[in-house]
Amino acid sequence: MKRPGEDPDLEQVFSALRHDEQGAGPSFAALWAAAEAHRRARPQRPFRPLFLAVTAATASLLAVVLGLWQVPLPKPAPGAPAISQWRPATDFLLATPGRELLGETPRLGHGFDLATPQSTSSTDRPRRPS
Amino acid sequence: MSERSLEQRLEELHPAGFGWAVQCCGGDRQEAEDVLQTTYLKVLDGRARFDGRSSLKTWLFGVIRRTAAERRRAGWARNLLSLHVRNGHPNRAAAPTPEALSGEAETARALRLALAALPARQREVLHLVFYQDLTVEETAAVLAISLGSARTHYHRGKAALRERLQREGRP
Numbered sequence: 001m002k003r004p005g006e007d008p009d010l011e012q013v014f015s016a017l018r019h020d021e022q023g024a025g026p027s028f029a030a031l032w033a034a035a036e037a038h039r040r041a042r043p044q045r046p047f048r049p050l051f052l053a054v055t056a057a058t059a060s061l062l063a064v065v066l067g068l069w070q071v072p073l074p075k076p077a078p079g080a081p082a083i084s085q086w087r088p089a090t091d092f093l094l095a096t097p098g099r100e101l102l103g104e105t106p107r108l109g110h111g112f113d114l115a116t117p118q119s120t121s122s123t124d125r126p127r128r129p130s
Numbered sequence: 131m132s133e134r135s136l137e138q139r140l141e142e143l144h145p146a147g148f149g150w151a152v153q154c155c156g157g158d159r160q161e162a163e164d165v166l167q168t169t170y171l172k173v174l175d176g177r178a179r180f181d182g183r184s185s186l187k188t189w190l191f192g193v194i195r196r197t198a199a200e201r202r203r204a205g206w207a208r209n210l211l212s213l214h215v216r217n218g219h220p221n222r223a224a225a226p227t228p229e230a231l232s233g234e235a236e237t238a239r240a241l242r243l244a245l246a247a248l249p250a251r252q253r254e255v256l257h258l259v260f261y262q263d264l265t266v267e268e269t270a271a272v273l274a275i276s277l278g279s280a281r282t283h284y285h286r287g288k289a290a291l292r293e294r295l296q297r298e299g300r301p
Binding site for chain 1: 170241291
């Protein structure tokens with residue numbers, strides 16, 4: 001992107017600024033030593049692996065306690081019907097005519113097992129007078 | 131990278147790092163020293179780790195920029211709590227000493243004033259490219275902005291800086 005010598009005017013003024021600022025800067029040794037002294041003076045951080053182990057153990061214990069703890073189901077009232085046998089009051093509305101057709105797969109040569117008698121066989125048809 | 135070799139590399143980058151810290155602190159040298167010391171402290175206690183995903187210089191400059199921003203935010207919070215009002219604009223360049231106003235120092239002063247009038251992002255991009263000799267790609271990485279955005283700030287910043295320098299009779 002930036003090519004050397006592309007902006008000599010700006011490179012010149014920034015070079016002057018660099019010389020002016022960096023010549024009067026603090027020494028690395030002084031700042032590094034101050035940072036080291038500051039680190040030694042600060043209290044040590046908690047031991048990270050120990051902290052992680054305690055956290056993991058607490059989480060595991062909590063999971064086990066929650067897994068073992070079962071909420072007792074309410075007992076059904078005496079005389080109440082079982083849920084598997086219960087039918088809604090409007091169940092009869094779903095009993096539409098021909099509903100049986102949807103309950104099985106149609107097969108060639110076989111009629112549906114309906115309540116009305118089947119007369120699809122050729123032998124049952126009335127013969128045409130010849 | 132061992133701690134000793136990291137320390138040596140940081141020492142090599144120290145002058146450039148101080149220049150960038152001064153830029154991040156709006157020309158405040160004392161604050162720049164504090165920022166740089168805090169940056170070294172972060173390196174020592176592991177809060178800043180070099181993982182080799184970029185160059186050491188790019189990484190260091192990113193840490194300096196974040197540290198300066200943290201200290202600036204903390205300073206604002208302190209000022210709000212103590213209702214302390216600072217004199218002067220924080221982004222203004224530091225006033226030069228009279229004895230420094232000659233030759234190179236005069237050019238540097240004019241550049242500081244011109245840079246101080248630019249938007250912060252343009253000022254940062256120009257500093258990293260021309261002062262620190264980073265590429266625009268590295269500059270985008272330090273500032274955590276897209277390459278396209280960095281290019282835009284670079285071109286607009288150059289034009290604006292030239293205009294301001296020419297207005298002051300500089301090249």
